[in-house]
Amino acid sequence: MNDPLALARPEIRALRAYDPEAGAGALERLHANELPWPPWAGDEASGLHRYPEPQPRELLALVAGLHGVEPGQALLCRGSDEAIDLVVRGFCAAGRDTVVTCPPTFGMYALAARIQGAAVHEVPLRRAQGFALDLEATCAAARGGAKVVFLCTPNNPTGNAHPDADLAAVLEAAAGRAMVVVDEAYMEFTGRTGCAGWIGQHPHLLVLRTLSKAYGLAGARIGALLGARPVVDLLRKVIPPYALARPAVEAAVRALQPAGLATVRERVQRLAAERERLAAALGALPCVRHVWPGCANFLLVEVRDADAAVQALARAGLRVRAFRDDPWLGHALRITVGTPGQGDRVLEALRT
Numbered sequence: 001m002n003d004p005l006a007l008a009r010p011e012i013r014a015l016r017a018y019d020p021e022a023g024a025g026a027l028e029r030l031h032a033n034e035l036p037w038p039p040w041a042g043d044e045a046s047g048l049h050r051y052p053e054p055q056p057r058e059l060l061a062l063v064a065g066l067h068g069v070e071p072g073q074a075l076l077c078r079g080s081d082e083a084i085d086l087v088v089r090g091f092c093a094a095g096r097d098t099v100v101t102c103p104p105t106f107g108m109y110a111l112a113a114r115i116q117g118a119a120v121h122e123v124p125l126r127r128a129q130g131f132a133l134d135l136e137a138t139c140a141a142a143r144g145g146a147k148v149v150f151l152c153t154p155n156n157p158t159g160n161a162h163p164d165a166d167l168a169a170v171l172e173a174a175a176g177r178a179m180v181v182v183d184e185a186y187m188e189f190t191g192r193t194g195c196a197g198w199i200g201q202h203p204h205l206l207v208l209r210t211l212s213k214a215y216g217l218a219g220a221r222i223g224a225l226l227g228a229r230p231v232v233d234l235l236r237k238v239i240p241p242y243a244l245a246r247p248a249v250e251a252a253v254r255a256l257q258p259a260g261l262a263t264v265r266e267r268v269q270r271l272a273a274e275r276e277r278l279a280a281a282l283g284a285l286p287c288v289r290h291v292w293p294g295c296a297n298f299l300l301v302e303v304r305d306a307d308a309a310v311q312a313l314a315r316a317g318l319r320v321r322a323f324r325d326d327p328w329l330g331h332a333l334r335i336t337v338g339t340p341g342q343g344d345r346v347l348e349a350l351r352t
């Protein structure tokens with residue numbers, strides 16, 4: 001039997017959702033200890049003296065629509081970073097439960113687990129296979145008592161996407177045993193749809209999406225957790241009641257109108273073309289050992305001397321991500337794909 005709520009912390013399951021806005025409707029607001037006036041005279045339109053909607057309906061509908069799920073299958077959060085934290089807090093008891101991560105990967109999974117006091121079981125990606133999942137070991141970990149398995153596709157920082165068949169195999173192994181979180185922060189750049197459409201068949205699947213990357217809204221801090229209704233309802237009890245600030249929500253609603261979405265599609269294509277140009281040109285430089293093929297808006301580049309490369313780029317006014325202390329990535333750099341002008345400066349800096 002695959003009941004994801006059976007995996008959750010019992011004390012979270014037993015919580016009653018805190019919903020101070022229930023029934024507030026059109027009545028005058030004397031229930032929330034807000035001021036009756038805007039923060040300064042003349043700012044009547046901002047609405048900032050009122051608490052925001054806990055899950056702003058208009059934005060929730062837009063985001064759910066983008067990913068083909070029902071609004072009740074989506075939870076808006078302060079970035080997918082917060083979604084990661086909510087999952088760990090909802091499912092992992094301190095000192096008892098374990099999460100599985102597949103490094104090298106996004107660092108927030110292990111960080112959120114450690115903050116919660118959950119153990120981290122690392123199942124490294126297979127570098128010689130282009131950072132593919134170690135399916136056998138990952139499935140064994142999913143079967144072996146872990147509470148949450150984090151998969152990232154396309155994976156940050158390696159850039160490769162995991163095939164659907166691999167994700168499906170982990171989901172199958174985890175059914176009834178562990179939650180599987182598929183972080184799709186960069187999915188828009190791949191031209192694929194991702195696996196939100198599988199939520200109906202897999203109640204233990206959670207998909208993370210964000211407005212921070214392809215949608216250009218990193219400063220608004222808005223992400224979404226997509227999953228079966230009971231799990232979304234559970235995690236709604238964990239998220240603070242007024243997590244999303246009104247100006248951020250309004251900015252996101254404006255960005256997700258048809259004109260904004262057309263811009264996103266056009267930019268995603270431009271960035272993909274620039275990524276391929278940059279990958280080919282970087283691969284031809286003497287200081288570059290290997291450019292990992294990536295399908296997101298960054299490239300993982302292995303250089304002969306990471307410190308020298310970082311310094312050369314800094315002299316050109318450019319900052320990239322280095323992984324000095326990472327056991328899997330020693331001399332690799334993660335370079336964000338920017339404008340062609342920025343790409344030219346990267347190439348020029350590394351050529352000299």
Ligand SMILES: *Cc1c(COP(=O)(O)O)cnc(C)c1O
Nearest residue numbers: 079080081106156185210212223
């Ligand atoms: C950037 C990133 C996120 C975080 O996104 P926010 O929505 O800005 O919190 C999540 N996962 C991965 C893999 C990322 O690279």
